[in-house]
Amino acid sequence: MSEDINVDELNQRLGLLEGVENADVEQYLSFFLDNEEYAVDILRVQEIRCWEGATVIPNSPVSVKGVMNLRGTIVPVMDLRLRLGLPEQAYKPLTVVIVLKFETSDGREKISGVVVDAVADVHSISPDDIQQAPELSSNVNATFVKGLGCTESGALILLDPDTLLAI
């Protein structure tokens, strides 16, 4: 992973992935949180943005950083560290916002940004390589975790945006 991230390039790569659906392999965008590598289904990723601040929503949960302006649409931003119960960390230049598409329990499609320490990589994982998550450490809410994906570099914690972003 290079030191300076290029959001434009990442978005370009995301754009190429749109519409490409390979039944055998699922692609996951991975990112770092507290030195752990997490990932979400790349088809759920709308875009990646630099952290530019957000407007605080009064009386909202701590993990909700606020709302941001995404080309005229009001999009909530959530700090994934806080959502997962990880220690809080000041935002650095590498901190990015991943804009994810998710579906609410009543079937409406929404988008929400999540703040992560840094974007890592795109992994191709075949469904066979995804295992049910074993009992996880107590500070991670197990309902957010879809499973564990095996890659050459190690295990990826695969998150489910639908449960993760339901507030």
Place this chain on the structure above:
Amino acid sequence: MTVDLSQFYQVFFDESLEGLDAMEAELLRYSAGTQDDESINTIFRAAHSIKGGSGTFGFDSIAGFTHVLETLLDQIREGQRELTNQHIDLLLQSIDCLRDMINRLSAGDDSVPDSAAQLKAAFEAILNDENELGPEPEALQAKQILEETSSLEQLADTQTLGWKVTFVPSEDILMTGNEPLFLIQELTELGDHEVELITEHIPQWQQLKPEYCYLRWVVKLYCDCTEQQINEVFEWVADECEIKIEKLQTKSEQSIPAKHPPLTSTQPQTAMQSVTQTTDSNEQIEQTKPVVNKPAKSKQADANSIRVGIDKVDSLINMVGELVITQAMLSQLFESEMTSQTLSRMKEGLAQLEHNTRDLQESVMRIRMLPISFVFSRFPRLVRDTGQKLGKKIELVLQGESTELDKTVMEKISDPLVHLVRNAIDHGLELPEQRLAAGKPETGKVTLNSYHQGGNVVIEIIDDGKGLDPVKIKNKAIANGLISASDELSEEQVNLLIFEAGFSTAEAVSDLSGRGVGMDVVKSNIQALNGTVDVESEVGKGTTFRIRLPLTLAILDGQLVRIGQHIYIIPLVNIIESLQIDPKGVSRIGGEYDVLHLRGEYVPIVCLADVFLHKADAQSLTEGLLVVVEVDGGKVGIFVDDLLAQQQVVIKSLEANYNKVEGISGATILGDGTVSLIIDIISLVRMAGVKSMATANLVSTDVNAEGV
């Protein structure tokens, strides 16, 4: 050379419907006794143009029908007759009938509603009655006819006796190996039946293709089979034909005809007659003849179109013109050499651009705003008909008809309004005798009032009827398990129970209201528009329903305020004034709650930083500013650090991607691209726990709040 007139049909339909609306409005003025000299001419002209138009386009049924109407109107116009209430009734019924005819025609169906012939006969009877040209006998006869027609109208309520199945096979059905004969046989096995063959679609001999099936059938089944059974018969040919299944309703049982043998030939026949002559005079078939082409989409298009005054469009065009000029000026400046002079001119140009953009935005928004009379205009007729049906005398008062409201809001509010008005007439107003006995005028009064208040449009439905009966409501609520007998409820709380699901106070379910679709639906419809509804009632005096709706769902003028580093927007319409607090005027109530004595009023202070849990700069009341806002007729002061700019903001939904946030009505994007939240004053005050607000004649002891 022939001209294809069909392209003008829609225009004719639109104009005719407009004409009918005008006729209806004028007729209602007659029945209310507020007509003027022009009224009869307006009615006559409308009828005349409908007749003329329909003649031109070859809609003979309408032309024939309107002709008798016009003749009668002409006689009235010439002073040969007087316009009696019976005439008005008949004319109103004919307007309904004509509307029906036009709607059917615009759907591509040229059938005539059954009421048309009856009404036409009624008019002709009046017209032929020349010997006794005088109000007395004529009125009598008209009344008789009216009774006849109304008895016929009641038929709609009689029981279902069977089905009318219209079977239109596609022309090439025989080539797909399907035999219509078998289908009809199968259908007739369901029970008593009657089969009619429609042969009018057989082409000229020269164009006739022997392999094609040009025949259609209408099968009437007089049995209690289900619609599904009928559908099953046609299951295999559903793609090759059109099936229309309608309920068959008859007045009496006797009309069940003898069995007719099903038609056995599928070949084109030269005998172009129906196999059976059906039309028993008692029969009423709800719907229409089969239509080969699908119903026209005109109705849907209607719902999504908007009629805009030409002045609004003109102003739009002007503004776009100005915008183009400004843009041209700016691009010219960019091409010229940069001097300090061009720079200042460019600044000017940008200011102008801003001005243009705002004007344009306002104009575009205005297009969506329509006067509420669009909704109100349907009520005179509704009130008149409902009142007649219930034997109640009602005066309808419409106020504030020019109040403008966003079109989307308007469309969605009309059904709840109809429901509330019907309720007011049905449950609210008493019968004339009861009213006289209660010492009230015989004629009940229903008032529809609309006005702007703050950023809202308020619509009131006021009746001077018997009011809500708290005891009855309470008992009902206890019976329904909504509350328990031991609950202590104030009268207001009791009244609000009528908005609970599954609540209906009408002891007997009437034809008009109380069909189980209750006030809870009204409430949820209004809430869906971000509106509120409440009710005020006094036993014996009447009931007032008050609906509060946001003016528009799109834009507002806002005052930017700052608390610490947070910027919020307070809707400008709510703001009365902003001031610096004089600490001498502040009293602390209950040790936790500040009230400012402001020119004889006590204004509770809501500290925005406390409610929203933000860190404020101002450490004491003297360091910040107080924004005094009006809510529900009371005043509240919102304490903020500072006031910033005032600007118009486009309301964006927070809920689209997030949830509803208490105290916040929406969000907007400021000039620098950051998001700012718009404060919902009512909800904010509720959050702050300020229950009772200061009003001009309120003394401080009345302010019993729970604290900020």
